Amino acid sequence: MVDVQLTKETIEINNTKIYCEHTLNDRPPLFLIHGFLASTYTFNRVIPLLAEDFSIVAFDLPGFGNSEKSTSFDYSFEGYAQMVNDLMDHFQLNKVSIAGHSMGGQVALYTARNFPDRVDKLILLNSSGYLMKPAQKYVAASYLPFFSLFLMRYFKRVGVEKTLQNVLYDQSLINQEMIRVYEKPFLKRDFYRSLIRLIRQREGDLFSEKLSSIKHPILLLWGKNDKITPLRIGKKLAGDLPNATLKAYDQTGHLITDERPNEIVDEMKHFLLE
Template structure:
């Protein structure tokens, strides 16, 4: 994979990519994550697809901007600008957790350019932060509280929460998930995320996403329970749900071969 930095929406964005004459897919990570989410799946995917993966603003190696409006709508627009930069059409999107919600936002915006969606333990039906928390985010010391909250449980405990099999927790994985947290501006960008993040798509909006969608879930997901996947399957007009036993939220880490196999079958047929 090649890597570079792009300036999109006035934000410096970290991007990994491999472009060839194969069908293009865009990989979108989830909350407090990065392109590393897909590090075990990419070696399989790159055999059959062109791949673009970015760290969303505020996360991973991308800029922790103090001016970007951290909303799903703006994240979707940024991914579309990335598509424009690479001159991509008929793209399929793979989104994990929050990335799945962003993928659905994109499909609603530009349905003619999105071929298929693969939603991995996708966020669904979350509401925006309550108004009192939004008001509190304007207090000058709120980012200090946010920083304390982030560090309260620690990366190791959070990884234990997203993985069913804790043997997958390695020093490398811990380091990657610590990366954005160590940035002095991370808590400030997280504060802006709390302030501006809309709610997830409503049931009525989900029903407007007619892009063929494959949903892949772990039955032991503690972050986004399987019942969310079942609800999305019912409400998305063209959706199929596949689940794996003894698998948590970070399904790309625990089931890379299976995830690749399902993506390949779905996109190539």
């Protein structure tokens, strides 16, 4: 394992501040995109392993982590894909491979579909799939006064530790650092304002017809015990994507980057460097 010297900075893309961690060099570029309610911390165990062979760019999506909770950003998947494309421009990268976890998998798929010439290969890690846009009743409710307070109370009631227990097969991985990092956004009111915009603007996942138009080589890595995006989602994605391969791991939940870092990095390297 290399001693990774990560550059951590906040940059501005189209008037939105984006938190990035990167190791840019002459190695092939790889973007890492986290999922819903997460951040670059999702990849903290795999970045040191991947940095041996790749230029890494990990970033917090607007509305999450340390990125801006903007009230003007377009929180649709189209908007996120455009931001990824603009981020490539910022770092002067013509073409990148992308690894997306959970919701980040859909961001990766939208990016590949909208900007096919700028994406080399995709890796989907327990990706979300086939979710409809939020029901109209939730969109309507988001306009009610104090809806952000309702969301705050809801997430406080559920609790971060209980959520982590739901996304990990190996409960022993839960520690105070993990709880602290995942809890941090929920303590800030502006997070809930951006979450409301996501509820209103999210257009839903890509379905079979549109997925079939994505011709890039794609590797799907999955936990067989995932309660959030079950393995059947991975199998359906593997069937709808023309050039996809699926590998699943026993005794592994949704946070595959925490539970199988060495195994998935080996698969990622083999796939990306072949």
